[in-house]
Amino acid sequence: MNVIFEGARPPIGARGWLIRILGIAFGMSIITGGAVGLGLYAAFSEDIPSFRGLADYQPPVVSRIHGQAGELIGELYRERRELLAYEQIPPLLIEAFLASEDAHFFEHDGIDYAGIARAAFANLRAGRVVQGGSTITQQVAKSLLISEEGYEEGSAKKISRKVKEAILARRLERQLDKQDILTLYLNQIFLGNQAYGVQSAAQAYFRKNVDELNLAEMALLAGLPQAPSRYSPFRHPQVARERRRYVLRRMVDEGFISEAQLEEAEATPIIVHRAPNPIREVTPYFTEHVRRLLSERFSDEELLTQGFRITTTVDVERYRWAERSVYDKLRLVDKRQGYRGPLLRLETAEARSNFTARYTEELRARGMERAIPLGALVVGVVERIDRDAQHVRLAMGPTAPSSRWQPCAGPGTSTL
Incomplete structure (x- = not known):
C-alpha cells in the first residue's frame, strides 16, 4: 500500500533533473560571463583617457617663436593645432561635418548600430569603402587614443583597439554633452596637410580663419576626416572635388543648404596651399x-x-x-670667377643621404x-x-x- 504524506513534494523525474541542471549551468554561465566581462572592461579601461569636462582636454598645441615686432618666425609642434571654443566655429561648418560624418549625431549614444549597418550595405553595393560607420564620438575616441599612445599603437586594427574606442566613446557620451563632444572633435581631428582641428586646417589649406571660409571650402574640409590622404586636393584633386560634391549633396539631403547654394559652391573656385613652414620661410x-x-x-x-x-x-x-x-x-x-661646373653630383639616394649626414x-x-x-x-x-x-x-x-x-x-x- 502506497502511503502519501500530505504536503510532500512529488518525486522529480529525469526530465525535471535535466531542467534543473540546465538552469544551474545557464545561471553559472551568466555569472562567469559577467565576471569575465567586468574583468575585461576593467583591463581595457585602465589606460583609457578620462574626461569629466572640457577642462580635462589638454591636447598638444603649437609653441611659436616670434621676432622683435611680433612676427611669427618659427613653430615647434608634435601636432599643429589651434584650439577654438564652440562659439567660434561657424554653424555651417559644423553642419558640413555632421552631414558628412554623422547625421544622427544628436540621436545616438556614441555608437550608431543602424549607421554601421547602412555603411556596410553601401560599401558592399559600391564594391569599395564609400561610407564610414564610426560616429563622431567614436572618431574622437580614436583620435584621443592616437594622441595618448602614438599613431602606430593608437590606430592599430585590433579587436582590443576597437573595444577601447567603444568604451571611451560611451564614456564621453556619459560625461560630456553633445556640444562638448563636437568641440573636442573639431579641435582634435586630423585633416591632412599637417593640420589638426578645423582652425589649423583652414590656415594650412586656405590661409584663412574658420570664420572666413566659404561654403565650398567648408565642404572640402568636411570631406577629409575619413581619409585625408585619399581625398587630398594636392595628390588627388579630382577625387577631392568628388568628395566635396558628396558633402554638399549630403548637406542638401539633411536640409542644411539649398540646391541653389550647392550649385553656387560647386561653381566657386578653390585655391589650396601647402602647409606653411615659417622656420624655412622667415x-x-x-x-x-x-x-x-x-x-x-x-x-x-x-x-x-x-x-x-x-x-x-x-x-x-x-x-x-x-x-x-x-x-x-x-x-x-661667382660671376667674376666664372662658372666652374658642379663640385659634386648627387645622382642616387645613397649619395644624397651620405652627403646630408656628413655636411x-x-x-x-x-x-x-x-x-x-x-x-x-x-x-x-x-x-x-x-x-x-x-x-x-x-x-x-x-x-x-x-x-x-x-x-x-x-x-x-x-x-x-
Missing part, C-alpha cells in the same frame, strides 16, 4: 639656433606640446636684408654665421618663464663679430 638659421637653445632648458615633450610663446629680439626685416646682401655678394663673386651640421653653422651679420646673436639666457601664460622670453646680447664676416653698414650697402 629666419631659418636664427630660428634653428633658438630651438637648440630652448632644447637645453626644456624637454622635447614640453617644447612640442605645451604651446609656449617665445619672444626674441631679431629684426626680421634687417635679417632678410642681410641675407639678400650675402647672397647677392656671393653671386657677384648638414657644417653647412648650418656656416650659414648661421654668414646669414646674420647684425652684431647680435642669441646669448641663450632665459629671461622669464611664465608657466600660466606659457610665455618664454629669450634675452639677446651683443657679441663681437666673427673674423669670418664684418657687420653690414645698412640697407644701402654691405661689406664682407
